[in-house]
Each structure stands twice: as C-alpha cells, then as structure tokens.
Amino acid sequence: MLDLATRDIKFLSGVGPRRAEILNQELNIFSLHDLIYYFPYKYVDRSRVYTISELTGSMPYIQLKGQILHFNVVGEGRKKRLVARFTDGTGFIDLVWFRGVKYISSSLKLRQDYLIFGKPTVFNGQVNIAHPDMENATDIQLSSLGLKPYYNTTEKMKRGSMNSQSIEKLMKSVVDLLKYPIPETLPEHIIQKYKLMPLQEALKIIHFPGDALSLRKAQYRLKFEELFYIQLNILSYSKERQLKYKGFTFPKIGEYFNNFFFKNLPFELTGAQKRVLKEIRQDVGTGVQMNRLLQGDVGSGKTLVALMSMLMALDNGYQACMMAPTEILASQHYETILEFIHGLDIRVELLTGSTRKKDRERILSGLISGEVQIIIGTHALLEDTVTFKALGFAVIDEQHRFGVAQRAKLWIKNDNPPHILVMTATPIPRTLAMTLYGDLDVSVIDELPPGRKPIQTIHQFDNRKKSLYKMVKDQLAMGRQIYFVYPLIEESEKIDLKNLEQGYELITQEFPEYRVVKVHGKMKPAEKDEQMNLFASGQAHIMVATTVIEVGVNVPNASVMIIENAERFGLSQLHQLRGRVGRGADQSYCVLVTGYKLSEITRKRIEIMVESNDGFEIAEADLKLRGPGDLEGTQQSGVAFDLKVADLAKDGQLLQFVRTVAQDIIDKDKNRSLIENKLLWSQLDNLRKTNQNWAAIS
C-alpha cells in the first residue's frame, strides 16, 4: 500500500527544495497526502475550442488554438506591456500581459501551436485577451482535457512563479502514483450502502475529472467523508461525556421560581420564552447533563430566561453562576437581576477583575458556604480560587468570546459538571451550529416582546453629512441619545483611532450644546466605565465609540445608531450594533454611513441590513456571502474551518444526513467492537490526533 502521508513533497519530481519551502509556508503542504488533498476551487471545460471569428467581448473564459505571429513590448513605466499577435486562421487577436513581461517574452515561441485560455474583452473596438494561460498544444489531446482544475495560489507563490498550472503539473505526478493502491478511509459497508465512490478513484477524479457527472460523484464522496467524520467526532464525544458524567437532577419547581413568577415578573412571558423554559426544565429533570445553546436576537429576553433557569437550580438546593465577556456587561446583568428579584430572599453577588480584595474574600467564602446563591461575573469566575458548595447551573452569555477550554474550566468546579446554558445573540445558522457546537442542543427565541417598534435602517453616503446631522439634532432636541460608532480593526489600529478622534472633534464642534463622551478599547477600564456611565445615566447625550459597545450596553433612551465606515463591518456585527437602539418605546434609527464606491458584496450586505431586522436571516445571508470560515465568531471560537470540499453554506442537507448516519453507528456500536467498523474508529482516532481543532470542539 502506498502511504502518501509519509512521503515528503521534496521528493516529488518538479518540486525542488525552494518550491517545497513555498508549498510548506504558503499552503501548509508537507507531504504528498497534503498535496493531493489540496483540491481545485473551480473547473473550466476545456474540451471545446472556439475560433477567433466566433469571439465577442461578452464571453466567459474560452479556449483558442493557434500561433503567435509576432510580439513586442510597448509603453513605458506602469503602462509597459507585452502584446502578442495571435491567429488561428479565422482572424487575429492580441494577447496582452501587464505583469511578468520579461519572463513571458523570453518564453514565447513563434510558429508553435498554442492552446490559449482566457476571457475575451473588447478594447478600442478590438477583441483581446489579457494574461491568457498558454500551453504547448502539440502534445495535448483535446478529448482528454475535459474539465481543467484551477488551484488557489498566493501572491508569494506567483512571485516564485508557481501558479495554478504548476500545481496542476505536480498534481499530475501525484495522481500518477495512484496506480498503486492507497488505503480506503471509509468502511466497505458505508461505501456500499450509500453508493460512494472509492477513495482511490475520487482523489484522481477530483483533480482531473473527465466529465461533470463523475466530478460530482467524486465530490460527493469526499464531502460525505469530511462531514461524516466531523459529526462522528462530535457525537461520540458527547456520548462519552454522557457516560462519564451524571447530570444533576432538579426534580422540582419550588418557591424561588414560583415567588418570582407570581410576585415579581412584571410582564407576560413571550411564547418563545415559555417554550425555551420548558425545554430547559425538561433537560434538567432527566439526570443527563444539559448543554444547551440559546439563540435569540438582541432584545428577545434571554436574560430573563437565564434568571428563571437559575431559580430552578436554587429551588433544588444548588447555586448558579452567570458569566459575561466584559465587566460592563456583567455589572449590567447584575443590576438587571437585582431589580428582577427585588424583595425576594435571594443572595446575588458580582465578581469581576476589579472587585476589591475585601469584597472578594467575602464573596468567595459565601460561595463555599453556599450563602451566595447566584454569582454573576466575568472570566474572574474561572479562577481556581472560585469554588462552590454546589454549582448546579452555569449561564454563559455571548459565548463567542469564551474559548472552549475556558468553558471546560467551569466543569471542574464540581465532581459533576453543572448544567450549561450558552446564550448568544449572534444567531448561528443551523448547519454551522451543528458543526461548531455539535453536541449542544439548540433552543431559539424567535419572538420579540410585544410593543417594540422595528428599527428603521437607512443607508447614507458619507458626503451627505448635513442631512445626517440635521436628523441627529432633531433627535437630540426630543431628548434622545445618539451613538456614533467607528470601526477599530487590529491591522490598522492607529489609523482607526485617528478616525475616531477626528470624528469626536467634529461631533463636539457640530453639537456644542450637548455633552459627548468617547469610548474605545484602548482606554483604561475605569476611564471607560466612567464615560459609559455618563451616557447610561443620561448626563451625556452622544457617545462616540468603537465596537466595544457592541455587546450588552443597554440604554433604552438611545434612539439613533450611526455607524461610520459601515462597509468595514461584517453583517452580524452591524446587526449587533444596531441592537443597541430600539430598546425603548420610541422609534429608533440606524444609519449606515459608507463611501460612495462599494463592491458588489458590500452593496448586498448593506441592502440586507436595510431590508431585514431578523438576525437569523442576516446570519444566513452572511454565511452565503462570505463563507463559513469568515463568519464572525467562528474564528475566535477555537474551531478553524478548514473544510476541504464541503461547504457549510451549500451542503447543509448532506450535513444533516451524515449526522444521522454517524448517530446510527454510535448507537449500534456502543463498545466500538463491530469488526465492520474497525477502520472507522481507527480513522477517527487518527483524525483526532492529527487535527488539533477536533479535540477542542465543545
């Protein structure tokens, strides 16, 4: 058997030490296995050759066969280009190169048949093709060309003269090696049952497909496998965990819950809140440890659900904790909850990094004795010094900011892990949730409390500041408060901060009779809090800020959110920011300010924001527009999406399907003892070893 994983690419013909280094560094390709799993990102049909007489300026990529009559370098400096006259006997066109002029002119040959490939465009009434792919046509058999693969390359690779075509050549050499058998990675019974193409064949075809149908079959096989093992991994972890840990059982609803419900709850629960509470109630009653993801748009009332779930824990003699990503958010939760439980005999405390030593000691001993029943805090809760008498329920707000390892830390505060409720206002499309948090059950609050006026979203170009300021003035005159948000993105932090400062200057000049505060992440926490508090208490009217305000800030009187450079924010982020307004009874507005020139995708993003207030719709659109690797939250979550063939935006159905296949296998082969699955479990162990991210999933 050929083992591609142990073969270094250095020794593949066509790969010297220099190319090997580029492949290592740029594409993380070290072995022949890595190389063959570097799949094309597109294919173009190369079986058809056009004639020049057929050409128009509006064609997609096409192929021509002919010869170069003559070529020259024309122009100077940045306009310098190489122009080659090309004919196939039916007409003439120009081939043009703006880059690599020297290299290409030294390699072009006259009186040789070329197969060229590119996109015709019309320039000065003439059809020409810029930067065509050129191949010597003498030794190519057209009928064998089929679909030509295209591989992604980086800038650096191009400079080292490695393009898609050079990768294609390397791929040919590896695929040639597949005349020797390689080990199959899926068990025979699965291949049979789901009519999958064998691995050996699929790997050949995915690079050099003869036709579209066999390509689809090869892709299906590889996608199936990729998603299947991810699901098998997640689901078997969750099974292992269920066996290892018992969950606390909360058999009863008692006085804490009931007193709150009948005496303190100031409004009717929404249908969605009731449903989610029922789901949680069911989970905590079973003796299995709950792991639930609660998704709900900003303002949908998740905090209340969290509180009522914590009261269930209290009713059964347990403590509860709630962890938020920032101090501001933690103290807001603390205030909210204190207010909710006013007059009930429940001890709640707040613990953050800035809790004073004396208070800290008091709180810590209260947790050990059990007197402190609910603790709200930041990461500070994770420290080893924080121990409980009986932690039964943990709420984690905005989980994207917490790594998986951090979440796991909560568990070791007990012999048995507490029930866990992870809340997020960044709706994660279902397919993604299944991959990211595959062993979390998902609850959704898909209904806002009654009486909210939908936020009106407006797109405005940044050269129309006058009318924007007029609107701001009107709102200020009505006693409302305003946010101005500027992007702050790591790479260009300095420039961004400058933008924010300039914006702040402008705004203070424009509205001299109002107090303006400024908040950004580079400020000291105390300073930040002071500014935030001025705004929250209504003493300041305008807040100029970066996205630090994204999470949690709750100022119901703020009715206008102005987002500068909106084109630089992601969709979910825009939606989060917008959620800072519309919390009171007044009509609220969100203004997305952008430059005049927008890319297609940006324009679409802004359009979606203007049209939709629905976080799920927006998240789905985001997934479709940007692909999952880019989706906010997924980078920080500790699970990189290096899916090689499957596409979460498109392969949702397949994902659901393989999940049932994986679940079925886990159920039937509890001890992993079935001979027919031997290969499958060893493959899973292999993947867990070689793929660090896998061990981290939930």
Ligand code: ADP
């Ligand atoms: P989230 O955390 O989901 O963004 P919150 O829990 O902060 O939302 O709730 C937003 C506001 O709605 C809060 O002021 C809360 O008191 C209020 N609220 C929650 N549930 C209801 C309800 N059923 N009816 C009316 N108002 C509600």
Ligand code: MG
């Ligand atoms: Mg909230």
